[in-house]
Amino acid sequence: MKTKTNMIIKSGVIALSLLASSVMAAVSQQEADQLGTTLTPLGAEKAGNADGSIPAWTGGLKPGAGSVDAKGFLSDPYANEKPLFTITAANAAQYKDKLTPGQMAMFKRYASTYKIPVYKTERSAANPQEIYEAAKKSAVNVKLISDGNGLEHFTESRNYAFPIPKNGVEVYWNHQTRYRGKNIQRWAAQAAPQVNGAYTIVDTNDKNSFPQYMDGADPKESANVLFYYIFAVTGPARLAGNVSMAHETIDQVKEPRRAWAYNAGQRRVRRAPQLAYDAPGLASDGMRTSDNADMMNGAPDRYDWKLVGKKEMYIPYNNYHLQSPSVKYADIIKPGHINQDLTRYELHRVWQVQATLKPGERHIYAKRDMYFDEDTWTIVEVDHYDGRGNLWRVGENYTYSQYEQGVNVPAAQGFYDLIAGRYIVAAMSNEAKSAPQFGQRTKMSDFTPASLRNAGIR
Template sequence: MWNHMMPLSIFKATRQFAAAVPTSSGNYVHFTVQDEAIVAWNDPKITKVEQLENVWAKYIAHTLAPARSAGNVVLVHETINMAKQARLAWFYSPGTRRVRRAPDIAYDNPGTNTDGMATVDSLGGFNGSPDRYDWTFIGKKELYIPYNNYRLGSDKVKYDDYIQPYHINQEYPRYELHRVWVIEANLKPGTRHVYQRRRFYIDEDSWGIVATELYDTRGELWRVQENFPMTAYEVPTCSGIGGTSYDLMGERYLIGGLINEEPPINYFADELNEDRYTPASISKLSGR
C-alpha cells in the first residue's frame, strides 16, 4: 500500500483534468481542474529521507469550472509519518476571499468536486493516513484489470463518447489478465468511517491500485472503483487517465481525471518552486 501511495515516478508535474457525475438520463456538467505537484520524494537531489522534513509531496488543485466552483483552490502538504504530523491542508474560497485550514480534507469527508460520490481518502484508490484500519495481506491472484488505456485517453475521443447513464461506454476501456496483490482493510474497533471494509487490487508491475471494493457499515458492497493506467513512455512512468467510482445503491457514478479534451500533461514542470505551495500564495493563484 505504501508503494501505491508513494510511487517512484515524477518529480514536478502540471495537468488539467475534468470530472463528471452523470444523471440517470446521462446529462452532466463537468468540473475542470488545474492541478500540480512537487513530489520531493522523487527529487534526485534528495539522498536521505530526513531531508524531506516529513513532507514528501506538495499539491495544488485549482477549480476552473463550472462557475459556481471556479476559483476554489486546495493546497495539501502530504506527510510521511502521519502519526507525527497529520496531513496539512488549506482551502481558498473566492466567496469569502479567505484561506482557511482544512483538516476535513482527509478520511471519509466528501472529496472536492465529487458531488459526494467519493470520500477524500478513496481518490486515486487510497490516499492519506491508514490509521483507522487493520490491514491484511490476502495474497496474489490473476484478474482482468484495466491496462494500457490509450484509447480511453485519446484526444480523438470526446467525453460525450463514453460518459453515459449508469456506467461508462465499455467500448473504450481496455483490460488485460494481470497478477495483482490483494489487500484488505477492516475498520478498527472504536474508530469511524463510512466504509467498514475495503478490498484493494494492486497491479504487480506498477504498484498502482487498479480496482477497489468498498463495503458499508452493514457489510454490504456499496461502491466499486476502477482506475485506468497508461504508460507514458516518454517520461517514463506509469500514469493514468482517470478513474470511476460506481455507487451501486444510488445507481450513479463519478468519473474523474479525464484528459481527452484538455492540454497535454506536463511531466517536466521545472518551473514549479516551493514558494508557490504556501497558504499566502493560493489566494493569488485563484485570481478571484
C-alpha cells in the first residue's frame, strides 16, 4: 500500500512538474540581469569568439554613423572594406561547417555564378534604449500559453518576448516580436524572374503599424494584436489596385489572423482567411507562400519546434551596397539568383531551429530549417523541405542596420526554388521614390475594410 501511495505521490509530482514546465517561460531575475552585462540587452553573447573573427558587441551603430540622402537612403559606413575571401563552388567544401545545406545546394545548382563574398564581421545591430528596457521586462514576465501559440503578459512590453530563450518556439517568437521601428511605410519592388532572367517589376506600397505607436489605439481591441498591416500593389497596370490587409493577432489559434482583400477588378472588399500558411503570396507568381513574407510569419501551431543550438555561420549582413539607390533593379536581378557581387556576408553566431510539420497538419513545407541572427533575432537563412524530405527552396535575408532608427531591415529577401531554377526577390527599394519611412502617424481607422477600399483606388 505504501509503495502504491509513493507511486501516486511521485506521479503527482511529475504531472505538476510537466504542467509547470508547459506554462513557465519567463526567466528568473538573476538570469535577466545578464542582459546588458554578459549578454547584450537583447540576449546575444556580448563577448567575441575565441579566435577574434567575431568581435565583442560594443553597442552597435549609432545615429550619424553615415550620411543620409534627400530620399532617406543611408550611406555605407563600411564602404572602404574589401572581402576577406570569396566562397565559390570550387572551395565551398572547406567552409561547409559554416554554411547551410541550402547555401551548399546553391553552389551545386549554380556552380559558375553563385558566390559568397565574406567580409570582416561588424556587429552593427542596435535598438533604442527603451527597447532594451522592454526586452528585460519581457524576460521576467512573458510566458508561453496555448501550447506555445500565444503569449501571456506580452502587451506589457511588446518587444522581444524571450531574450533568453529556452526552446525553439521561443526563438521564433523573438523573430515575430522583434523591434521593427515605429509605424513604417515602404515603397518597394519584387520580381520573380523566369529561368532565362526575364522579369517584370511588381511595385508595392506597404504600411506596418503597431498598437503602442498608434494614435488613440483601443487597448481592448488591440490586446491580441501584434501589428496592423496593409500591402498594396501599385504596378504593373494589370495588378495595380489589389490590396490586402491583416490584423496580425498574437494567439492565432485562439483568434485567427484577421485578413481582408480588395480586388481592383471586382471593386469589392472580402474577408480573406486564406492569406495565411501556404497560400500563395500576393503577386508572387507562386514563388513564395503567404507565410514566407518576412522569411516566416504567422502562427507556429502546424509545426513541432526543435532548438538545435547555436553555431557560427556565414550569413548576409550589413548589405548597405545592396540597398543603395545607385544600384538599379537590373543590376540586382540575374538568372537563377540575385547578383552576389552586390552582397555582403559575415561570420556571425546564429540560433538554429527546426520546424517539422505535425502529423495530420498540412503545409507544402514539411520542414523548415531556420537560422536566426543572435544580435537581432531576425531569420537570415531558411531551408525549406518538401513532403518527401527533399530540399526545395532556400531563403536568404539580406539585412542591414538602419542606424538612424536603431532597427534591422532588409535590403532584399530572396527565395530560390532549386527544382524550378527560379526565384523571387522582394523588399527592394533602390528605385523607389523614398527609402522606408518610420514614425508615421496612424490610427486604428486607417486599418478598416473601408480604408482598404480607398487604398485600392487606382
